[in-house]
Amino acid sequence: MKSMNRTLFYVPLAIFLVMVVYFAFGLTRDARVLPSVLINKPVPPLVLKPIEGSVRGFSTDDLKNQVTLVNVFGSWCIACKVEHPFLMELKKSNVVPIYGIDWREVNRKDGPAWLKRFGDPYTRIGDDPKSKAAIAFGVTGAPETFIVDHRGIIRYKHTGPLNYEIWRSTIGPIVDQLRRDQVKAKGTS
């Protein structure tokens, strides 16, 4: 009976330690960033109309046979303005084509006006006034950026504005790797 009492004495300590580990993981992770269920799934079938003043939108098939970034933005989105200069840099260095989804403009003219004012980093832009594409991509807020491989499969999702640091540490290396995979696939086929 005595020895049992002594082990019981450690039970609260054990519970406490389990909770420390639990909270150490739980509280340091941003609950608003959801892991995407679409990773390693094909891009949802979509045909996006062009934004006003443009003639070309894009469809899922346009994303194939090349590694691309798909970037969800909107002129109303302040964080998009934050990442915008970096997207312009990316375009200038010509490392990867960026396909834009202009999400939920209040006025159809807002998106084009925004791009005219700050510059257009996109290869092509699709209009998404009713969140059709955004929901298909499982978007929860703008900006979000997806890396799509040459077979049109989503390989990575970044929530929040892109910047050089994120490019250098995660996005860039993934894009490079997927490019190498594409070259390898071409070699074998």
Place this chain on the structure above:
Amino acid sequence: MRALVVATMMGIFITVVSAVHPEFLVSPSFAVNPSEVLKDPALETRARDVSQNLRCLVCQNQSIDDSDAELARDLRLLVRERIKAGDTNTQVIDYVVSRYGDFVLLKPPFKAGTIVLWVGPVLAFIGGMIALVLYFRRRHQITVASSRRLTALSEDERKRLEKLMGDSS
């Protein structure tokens, strides 16, 4: 006396407010815009039912039925569109889950990854009951044993008592 006055005043206040604004006492009002409502009441009921089970991705503790967020609105429209197109409730929910994961379900599904969530409380309750029963049983035994020890006289005590009794008689 003063407390009674305050309580009465508060009672009157709540009665008046809830008479003027019934939603004061009822659960939060839903955010569905009249223009979103489907013409067929049966389909609309289903749409409401589905929406109430889907989490708004912007304000994460509300359902899309409750939320005023624009994304929630677009999700509500999508739900209605799909229901109108002939999807079953499950098909609609499955589509949204295929895009956003189990997280969009306000009621988490029962599966391997969530087993602790569902079974945990039951196990904790059973464990607690067992601990409680053991505790009381042991306490009872201790009480019985100690009371026996306290009431029973030792040999010395019995002899002393007999002696005392013998003396008085």
